[in-house]
Amino acid sequence: MFKNLFSSTKKELKIARKLADKVFSLESQMAVLSDEEIRNKTQEYKQRFNAGETLDDLLPEAYALVREASKRVSHKTPYYVQVLGAIAIHHGNIAEMKTGEGKTLTSVMPAYLNALNGLGVHIVTVNEYLAKREAEGEIGDIFRFLGLTVGLNLRELSSEDKKDAYSADVLYSTNSELGFDYLRDHMVLYAGEMVAQRGYNFAIVDEVDSILIDEARTPLIISGGAKNTQNLYEQADRFAKSLKEDEYEIDIETKTIELSEAGINRAESVFQISNLYDLRNVSLLHHINNALRANYIMARDKEYVVDGGEVLIVDQFTGRILRGRQFSEGLHQALEAKENVDVKKETVTVATITYQNFFRMYKKLSGMTGTAKTEEDEFRDIYNMEVIEIPTNLPVIRKDETDYLYATIEEKFDALIKEVKERHEKGQPMLIGTVAVETSEIISMLLRKNRIPHEILNAKNHEREAEIIAKAGLKNAVTIATNMAGRGTDIKLGEGVVELGGLAVLGTERHESRRIDNQLRGRAGRQGDPGYSRFFVSGEDELLVRFTGERFKSIVKQMSKINGPGEPISSKMLSKFVTNAQKRIEGNNYDTRKNVLKYDDVLRVQREIIYGQRKDVLTLESIEDKVIKMIEATIENEVSPFITEVGRNKYEIDDEGLVNHLESTLFYKDTFDLNELKKLDEDELISLITSEALKELEAKKAATPIEVYNEFLKVIMLRMIDTYWMRHIDVMSELRQGVRLQAYGQQNPLIIYQQEGKRLFDEMIENIAKDVTKYAIMARIQVNVTREAVVKGAKAADNAEEKDKKQRVRKNRGKTAPWR
Structure with missing residues (x-):
């Protein structure tokens, strides 16, 4: 009762309905506009936003305009429920919309509205095929009709093409390409080479559960040289x-x-x-x-x-x-x-980030999917998004039958083939869902034995996917598919199929995740079509062996003796066993993702500091003040080991040792007069050495053109940050593997990782400052000074096949600079 009372869906839909009514009340007003007037409206809304109106103020008019534009371009007018979903997305939530409810068209409304502020909107898809289809097809045409630009971010694009894509009002991209672009942007040598110039404003993530939950356990990695x-x-x-x-x-x-x-x-x-x-x-x-x-x-x-x-x-x-x-x-x-x-x-890791931390950088994040409710706690805790269940346009009339349970896998497969034969004789199309490639091939062999013609869609023959899916809803079609057919595939029913009961979905076992099962069921019964779904489960299935042990198997065996061999058991109690096993796995997976995030949070703080420093080097005209701070900190660190406290406010200074140390690491020989130094106390000493360093810097500044001097400091700073940071990333990766051993000593590996990670980071910051100081003081400036990448040919873990893109590097003729 209380859950219903405080339901986020109920509250959000109450607000959304009032707004949707306003949108629909403007329908006739928008219908009389000419195409040119519709385009001019976009400029008008942008001016009104700049004059102080908020996006919330503009929402009813903007959504009404998109509905009219969609009607003219795609001959589809968004339904009331799609407007509800679009409002949930604009509010930074997840719109859970069932299969066939038109999520793609729904996303156009919030994308258009949020693009009016000029900061860009990223629409994230699970693969490049979908990104291309939307950007270059009907959906992209709606945006273009409205006067917005549409970008498409593909793996093979050059840096210049990517920059153009990112500068568009609406960008379509895969999640991995966005993440890798972010990492690569923080490895470039000049600010102009960064592709995401405007940062990360608003993202609409399609199939949000797949991207932010299922893929969250695997970090994005850019690797360099080989080990x-x-x-x-x-x-x-x-x-x-x-x-x-x-x-x-x-x-x-x-x-x-x-x-x-x-x-x-x-x-x-x-x-x-x-x-x-x-x-x-x-x-x-x-x-x-x-x-x-x-x-x-x-x-x-x-x-x-x-x-x-x-x-x-x-x-x-x-x-x-x-x-x-x-x-x-x-x-x-x-x-x-x-x-x-x-x-x-095996390669050295030079840059890494998890999807969780990447997507949390967006000022506003939202998403859409058919299945997110089972993970709503995770979305709320990690991404601060509520899951809003959007009602369907037409009632769902698909029959979702309870599972059939069998004692053995053989009995299960026999029963499955029997059902396929019966339905095939009627001509009803069927989609047989399997978890593994191996299972799909076993089912295929059994169907061949029974002379049932069929198509098989798995990871081994994915190139025929579009062709197989196009025929899957026709009369007599039998399609065996792994989870490939579960997401983003729209199976349209052929002639006469509605009368046969629509598409029948038969699952050969339960998946670890209830969401994947729901995705499979959702292939049938779209947009008010009839449909049927049932899962066939056995006591020998991997999921049940892992999580229910022998107990479940023995109960099923007992009950099958009563029922007779080969007869299914349909029991709510046993179905609950299966659901509980799935819940336990989902819980374990959530714990794994939280753990990945805790480790990456250590690196996130460090990454933000380093990327911030790096961005300053690339974008500021002069970084002299930052170099001076580093020099002051370094000299204090280098002098302190030679000063020993011998009493209250009394210090002993090893002047000779100090001069030898400074003149062998930071300064030229004979820079200091030992007798002069002996007369100074500890504060005067630090002050004198610092002023000597700054004098050296000032001399360089006076002797060269200011732009050459500024570039000289940037080359040093960039080189040191990149060298030490990339080394640090790899050390942290090794540390993460090493701390697991600490669990054997009853110590918390995460705490050790946090403590050791902080120590290593502080050490790295000191080393960067020390080397910047050393080269700022001792290096000679050359007029043709140029920046150079620390790791050449770095590859994204996702992009192993990516062609090396040649960097434009200014030629450096003459002697090699001493800081190379």
Whole structure:
């Protein structure tokens, strides 16, 4: 009762309905406008915004204008419920709209409204095909008709083309390309090379649960030079394959594996070490753990496929192959060793961010999907977004039947094939959903045996996706599909199919996530069409083995004896078992994502400081004041070890040691007069050394043109920040792997990571300042001074196949500068 009383959906829809009524009341007013007048309205709204009206004030008119423009361009007028969804999106929430309710058209209204402030709107899609379809098709035409510019951000675009795309009023892009552009923008050498010049104003994320929940566990990584660890992967793989069953332990529920006591002894004997858990053996232990996971947890044709001598990831939530992407932290190389294909060199991480932290940078974030309610707590806690359930335009009349449960997988498959045969004889089209590529191939074999013609859509033949989906709703069509058919695919019914009961969706097992099951069900019964869905589940399914153990299996066996062999059990109690197993996995996955975020939050604070410093170097005309601050801090740090307190307010100064130290690290020989220094107290000493450094800087400034002097300081600062930051990122990545060992010593790995991370960061900041000081004082300025990238040919983990884009570099003729 109380939940209903304070429901975010109820409250938001109450506000939204009042606004939607205003939008609809303006319909006749907009209908009389000419095409030219509609375009002029956009300029009028922009001027009114600049004159002080808010976007909320403009909403009814703007939405009414979009409805009229859509009617003229696409011959589709947004329904009342689509306007409700558009209002929820403008308010920075998630509009949960069922399949076929027209989410794409809904997004045009808030995108148009929020583009009026001139700061840009990003519409985020799950793949480039969808981004291209919307930007270049009917939806893009609506924006263009209204007088807005539309950009399309693709992987292969040059830096200049990307900049043009980002400067458009509305930008269509995938989530990964936006994230990698952000990281690359903070690796450029000149401010003009940054592609996202206006920052991150407002994002509308399509399939928001897929992007912000399912993909949130994998950080985006840009990598640089290779590490030489190839042999260690092969050695660890041979070791893992040689283990006996009592030498490792698998936790089925959490899908984790570790060596038993016997396995640890074996490892110490094979690798000739005394203690595997010694901190010196962090790298070896990491390789062994990856080899164990690759050999005993990861399954070929489920989590990955091998194609053309390459290990390719299969997205567990969409069933698609993620070309160019790699499992992180060396797991990909462990799988390559397992499958006996070429082990690619592991690379050094030079920039990284999680989707959670990237999308939280937007001033306003919103989204839309058909399935978000089950994760509403996570959306609220991490992204501060409410999930608003938007009513359907027409009632949903699809029949969602309770699960059929069987004792064994064989019984389940037999029953499934029997149902397929019965429905196929009537001519009813069917979509058979599977979780893994392997299962889809087993079902295909069984259908062939029964002479039932069918299409198969999985990660191995994704290139025929559009063609297969186009025919999936026709009479007699039988389509087997992994999760690829679950999201963003619109299966339209053929002639005479409505009379047969619409599309029948048959699930071969429950997915870990209830949302994915709901996505599959949602392929049938769109826009008031009839439809049918049922899941076939067995006590031997992986989900139930992991989370209900033998208890569920034995209950099912008992009940199947009563029912008779091959007969389904339809029980609310057992269905609850399945739902509870899914809830537990969803809880575990949420914990994993929260954990990833806690670790990345340590790096986020550091990243914001460094990227802020870097941006100043790129955008400010002069950074002399920042260099002076670094010089002052460095000199204080360098002098203090030579000053010892010997009594109350009494200090002893090692003047000789200090002069030797300064003249071998920061200053030229014979800069200081030792006898003069001996006369000074500690404060006077620091003051004199600082003024000597600033005198050197002033001399450089006086001797060269001001633009050359400013560029000289920028080259030094940029070089030092990039060198130390990239090294720090990789050290933090190693640290994260290393702290896991601390859990064995009953210490909290996260606390150690936070403490050690802060120490390493403070050390890095000191080192940057020290090297900037050193080169500012000792380097000679050259007129042809030029900036240079610290890591050349850095690649995004998503963009392994991306062609190297040549940077335009000013030629540096003559002697190499001393700070290179």
